[in-house]
Amino acid sequence: MAGSAKWDELNDRIARLSVTESSRDGTVRVTVAASGVLTGLVLRDGAVAAQVMECLARAQARIPDLLGRALFETVGPNDPAAELVVADARKRFPEPAPRAAWQPRRQRVPDRVDDDWDGQSVMEDGI
Numbered sequence: 001m002a003g004s005a006k007w008d009e010l011n012d013r014i015a016r017l018s019v020t021e022s023s024r025d026g027t028v029r030v031t032v033a034a035s036g037v038l039t040g041l042v043l044r045d046g047a048v049a050a051q052v053m054e055c056l057a058r059a060q061a062r063i064p065d066l067l068g069r070a071l072f073e074t075v076g077p078n079d080p081a082a083e084l085v086v087a088d089a090r091k092r093f094p095e096p097a098p099r100a101a102w103q104p105r106r107q108r109v110p111d112r113v114d115d116d117w118d119g120q121s122v123m124e125d126g127i
Contacts, residue, residue, distance in 0.1 A: 037092070060093035 017034040031040030038056055043049040067089050071082035 035092070054096065054099070057096040061095045063093045064089035 014034050018031050018039060020029060020031040020040070022029040027044045029040075029042040030038060033039050037060070038053075041049045041053050041056075043052075064086055068082075068086045071079065071085060075082050
């Protein structure tokens with residue numbers, strides 16, 4: 001395998017690496033890429049996790065323009081290396097997909113209730 005092909009293969013393998021960790025109680029699970037970028041978040045409250053990931057994607061999508069501005073102000077326009085840095089940032093942090101209109105999640109009705117509340121609300125005292 002030629003040297004360049006080995007580097008391409010290594011880059012591809014590194015791009016696919018990720019690590020997932022969970023909290024001891026299982027309420028939080030995160031996944032990060034080899035770069036350390038958060039790529040997945042699972043919380044017991046799935047709606048909160050989705051909002052966090054959406055905010056993260058929007059914030060990351062702003063990075064390429066900030067890098068481009070800093071490079072332009074530092075090294076000037078039309079620098080090939082600067083253009084590569086910005087292009088790489090745009091690839092890693094693309095614009096997020098447009099948001100769908102918010103719709104409330106349907107509550108799942110359990111098949112059977114398995115609790116000690118005997119159908120009473122927590123605030124009822126059973127008198």
